[in-house]
Structures are given as structure tokens and as C-alpha cells.
Amino acid sequence: MSGIEIIRLPSRFDYSFHRQFGDLYTPLIEGGECDDIILDFSQVEYLDSSALGMMVLLQKKSSVNNIKVKIKGARGATDEILKMANMQKIFEFI
Template sequence: MQLREGVKADFEVINNCLVIKLLEELDHHNAISIREQSDKLITGKNIKDIIFDFTGSEFMDSSGIGVIMGRYKKIIFTGGKVAVTGVNQSVDRIFRLSGLYKIIHKFETIEDAVNKFNHN
């Protein structure tokens, strides 16, 4: 299931896991639309885990951190997990400095993350 409603990301659901493939920077320009679309899917599709794929994104600001934290807070109480894939050096640095890696997982590929989540 691919959705594109003016959002700078592709959304796909794989085994109750929402994959958000970012097509541009996760910044204040597109944070609201990504948050709104992902929240609709989390509620409507019984999402357990979320994967943010940064392969198509080279930058994230504090709005992006807010998007990730907000989705984490939505699924953590049902045992869900959040992961990131495809992070470049700049985005990786933001994750490390912000402390996000203490609560989210990092994988090389979407497939690695989906496989890990499905085996837990």
C-alpha cells in the first residue's frame, strides 16, 4: 500500500510495521504532513512498529526529532518499537547528540529492521 497525499514521504505497511520512506529532509517544512499521515495509519492499520527510512533524506532538524519522538510515544505503550535505516553521517550525528539512539534502533536496511521486529 503506497500513499502520497502531498506528503514528502512514501508510506508502506509490512506486517503491522509502518515504513516511512522520507523523500526529502525531515524538517519543519514537511514535519506536520508526515506526522498527520503517519498518525492516521498508526490508528487505522493497527501499527505496532515504525521504521523511518532516511535513504532519500540528507537532513533532519528539531521538528524531525519531534516527529520521531511523537510516534515513539504513540506505540511504546503497546510494546512497539521505532527504528531508523539509511541514515547518513549528518543525520546519524543528530541521533547520537539528541540521545534518540537510547530509545530507537538503527539498522542498515528496511528488511533488516522488519525481520528483527517480526522475530521479537
């Protein structure tokens, strides 16, 4: 395995992005060519509890294949929400 893949998240990361999020990460996990998935939060202005749940599910599925999921570009209220939810214990913030 080799490679880093970036998933750019939308400005509104909520349940409406659920299907698209799964469509983006499933081939990365199943492809066997990825070591790290980076969730790019640089455009995210809003996220809700369903987004946090989707992230945890991604982490569980990724860890089975020894793929690390990292968070990049979280800022402002988005960063505060992620830290209040203790996501730094699950994901590496880069």
C-alpha cells in the same frame, strides 16, 4: 497486530514536513494492524530540532499502542545528528 510499515522521509526533514508526517503515522497508530514503524532515512540530507521533536512525539504515541519505531538508512551527517541527540536510546537503528 501484525505488519511493518515504512515511512520514507524527505531529503529535508524539518518543520515543513510536520503535517505530512502526522498524516503518515496517525493511521498506522490508530489502525491497530502495525507492530513496527520504520523511519527510512535513506534520502534524508538535512534534519533539524523540530524533526527530532516530531520523532519523539511519534515514539510516545506509538509506545501507548505497543508499536516499535525503528530507524533505517541514516548516514553521514544525518546519522551523526541522530546519535548526538542520543536517539539510539529511544529508537532501534536497523
